[in-house]
Amino acid sequence: MxxxxxxxxxxxxxxxxxxxxxxxxxxxxxxxxxxxxxxxxxxxxxxxxxxxxxxxxxxxxxxxxxxxxxxxxxxxxxxxxxxxxxxxxxxxxxxxxxxxxxxxxxxxxxxxxxxxxxxxxxxxxxxxxxxxxxxxxxxGGNKLIRLGDLSIDPHVHRVSVQEQTLDLTEKEYQLLLFFMANPNRLLTKAAIAESVWGDHMDMVDSHDFLYTHIKNLRRKLMDGGCPDYLKTRYGAGYIFTTTA
The missing domain is CATH 3.40.50.2300 (Response regulator)
Incomplete structure (x- = not known):
């Protein structure tokens, strides 16, 4: 944040x-x-x-x-x-x-x-x-953040899928926190990069580096038993949603 x-x-x-x-x-x-x-x-x-x-x-x-x-x-x-x-x-x-x-x-x-x-x-x-x-x-004042099968305890940076803890890198954790704070919204690559990596991201020529981080996050979530909540909107960005 x-x-x-x-x-x-x-x-x-x-x-x-x-x-x-x-x-x-x-x-x-x-x-x-x-x-x-x-x-x-x-x-x-x-x-x-x-x-x-x-x-x-x-x-x-x-x-x-x-x-x-x-x-x-x-x-x-x-x-x-x-x-x-x-x-x-x-x-x-x-x-x-x-x-x-x-x-x-x-x-x-x-x-x-x-x-x-x-x-x-x-x-x-x-x-x-x-x-x-x-x-x-x-x-909403909640100490535990929940969305579908996912939960985050921001006090200790713990991410769980149906009570099973996942092992995420710090950037993967920050990405997921950003997505869960903005469910059902189109998030541009620029918005994601600035939120997770900092203001200087508005100076970079490309945000394609996000692809690897998001791919790894999606893989870890799905390997942990989480449905694929992360939807790609090609040319626009990403939407994190529990809706099919």
């Missing part, structure tokens, strides 16, 4: 990135308002953690920017899924601030943020908040 961290304190930003990297997240960072705003304009993320007090702007305006993107994404003429999990380009939002003011907290929540954490905080607490926001936004 893709996380954007927006924080102007270099030591804290580095510590958050290193900790969340080890937790298996795909991390992008921004140290100021301008960079964060450009990233939010160019890419989709599954969760944005944003400091209110940035040197060149108010982090709450980034929350407003995300909400404006959500409103555009929900228009009925939207036909194609972007790179974020829910298909609406609306990430989870967590505000961090040195100010424990109730007014700041209420403003942030009213704008649409999902949570609020005050400095100083422990990194495991931030990780727990991120996990909670992602579960609520993309999996």
């Amino acid at each position: 893709k996380i954007l961290l927006v924080e102007d304190e270099p030591a804290l930003l580095r510590a958050m990135r290193e900790f969340l990297d080890k937790e298996g997240y795909l991390i992008t960072t921004a140290a100021n308002f301008a960079t964060a705003s450009q990233l939010l304009n160019d890419y989709d993320y599954d969760c944005v953690v944003v400091d209110i007090g940035l040197p060149d702007g108010n982090g709450l305006n980034l929350v407003k920017q995300v909400k404006a993107t959500e409103n555009r994404a929900l228009l009925p003429d939207r036909k194609e899924l972007g790179t974020s999990m829910p298909g609406t380009s609306m990430p989870g939002l967590i505000i961090i601030s040195a100010n424990d003011s109730l007014d700041d907290k209420l403003v942030g929540l009213e704008l649409g943020s999902d949570d609020y954490i005050t400095k100083p905080f422990h990194l495991p607490e931030l990780n727990a908040r991120i996990k909670s926001v992602l579960r609520r936004r993309f999996f």
Whole structure:
């Protein structure tokens, strides 16, 4: 899952990135308002953690920017899924601030943020908040993700087919998580690549490398007794569905 961290304190930003990297997240960072705003304009993320007090702007305006993107994404003429999990380009939002003011907290929540954490905080607490926001936004608050004969326990990265554990690589796991978060949706190669490999994938000439990873994932699922839920739409992308 893709996380954007927006924080102007270099030591804290580095510590958050290193900790969340080890937790298996795909991390992008921004140290100021301008960079964060450009990233939010160019890419989709599954969760944005944003400091209110940035040197060149108010982090709450980034929350407003995300909400404006959500409103555009929900228009009925939207036909194609972007790179974020829910298909609406609306990430989870967590505000961090040195100010424990109730007014700041209420403003942030009213704008649409999902949570609020005050400095100083422990990194495991931030990780727990991120996990909670992602579960609520993309999996109905469930700790165990189920689709047909498949289940994922994201806390320990365990994938099972009818209670039998499968041995997947980390990229195969991230691919499956992305597919299960977006059932019955057409997922383009570009959307898959950016979600699982990172923003820099928009610079590559071809996404054909995905074929091998998806082929291996499909084989492992079917060898484990799972029906073939992964459907290829040639020239367009893939659809993950339990419907024949």
